[in-house]
Amino acid sequence: MRSSEAPWRGRGGDRGVVTAEAAMVLPVLVTFVLALVWALVAASDQIRCVDAARAGARAAARSEPEDAVRSAARAAAPGGARVAVERAGGLWRVRVEAPTPGPGSLGLTLSAEAVASAEDTVGVEP
Secondary structure (H helix, E strand, O other): OOOOOOOOOOOOOOOOHHHHHHHHHHHHHHHHHHHHHHHHHHHHHHHHHHHHHHHHHHHHHOOOOHHHHHHHHHHHOOOOOEEEEEEEOOEEEEEEEEEEOOOHHHOEEEEEEEEEEOHHHOOOOO
């Protein structure tokens, strides 16, 4: 061996480095992708909660029966959502809550609330 050659050349001393690096990085990448997917699903469910609350409030403002209001809200809500409808004076409030599954503390309860004036109070002076 010449003195200018490194002693490890030709012996494959760094052959497993790429495999070791991939073994360390791959779980991190998979975890990151799963976290992104979970965040997208949670954001989508939040948007659906907002849409469901608005749909229920519109139905309530049209003086539809409470069962119809709940049905309108549940149709737009994510699965397993709870819908609460209440009237306070001339306003209808519709609240939608939906659980979002996740590992450990990532399981959230998403919620949205919409308020609409009741049609029977429009133009009526107190």
